[in-house]
Amino acid sequence: MHDTAHLVSDVMTRTVVALGRGTTYKDIVRAMHRWKVSALPVLESGDRVVGVVSEADLLAKEEYGITDVAGPAKAGAVTAEQLMTAPAITVPEHASIRQAARIMALHQVKRLPVVDDRGALKGIVSRSDLLRVFLRVDEDIAEEVRREVVDVLFPAPAEPVRVEVRDGVVQLTGRIRDTTLVPVTARLVRAVEGVVDVRCLLAGPPRRPDLDPDLPDAERGRALPASRGS
Known part of the structure; x- marks a missing residue:
């Protein structure tokens, strides 16, 4: 430990x-x-x-x-x-x-x-x-945040979660699959000894591009099978 x-x-x-x-x-x-x-x-x-x-x-x-x-x-x-x-x-x-x-x-x-x-x-x-x-060095704080929080909550993130610590302030960036975990993440990071503040900038996975942005959602769902057969 x-x-x-x-x-x-x-x-x-x-x-x-x-x-x-x-x-x-x-x-x-x-x-x-x-x-x-x-x-x-x-x-x-x-x-x-x-x-x-x-x-x-x-x-x-x-x-x-x-x-x-x-x-x-x-x-x-x-x-x-x-x-x-x-x-x-x-x-x-x-x-x-x-x-x-x-x-x-x-x-x-x-x-x-x-x-x-x-x-x-x-x-x-x-x-x-x-x-x-609060005399704990930033590198130790970052290592604990990765091990005890990030690796546990996000074993397979949409993209790597980056942990940066400066003067005890922790910043998390990256994309995760479930954004409902963001408040939990911030709370757990704040509980790590030596953490002064938390900036949780985690985002969800990137949105897939629309196949036909001009169609309303309901019509797009009906139009897709016809477009595959053409």
Whole structure:
């Protein structure tokens, strides 16, 4: 197969800094500063993700102050358990990169803890990790499109289907026997990792020339047998 990263587990960072429930406010700040991250998962039982502490959670104390009774509860929080957002927004390690991107967009977060079926922490995936698929070279994309899409849908095209890729934009040209497959083709090509856009310029087979263009279709059908016998 190819070296495309289809799954979250292919692009995630496996070395993860995590917090315990009792980790103090200042230790959380120190960890974020040291590792240059904006959020950290909180674990219990050694590896199970129960929440996430982000910079936004920490800033509540700065915004309202510990003595501001009108501020949120997190303004007075001093441990990870009190600060964390729970339950944690996570992504399964076998989820697709597109699924992870949708979760990030839906919840407006920049990174996600990656977990296994038990909820145990396996890694962290960030926005920049998900964008790595677009670093794939054009030649690899073209080869996969030919093998996984063109050769499967059009084993005997009316004429060869040409695949050209430039800066991740795929262009398909040629003639196929069934033009109803054009929308399907575009959708499958767009699903190939690293594809930025698709220009599907496939056409149907060339029309056969009319034997007698001056006759209406119905009369032409009746006239053909007589012309063969003359």
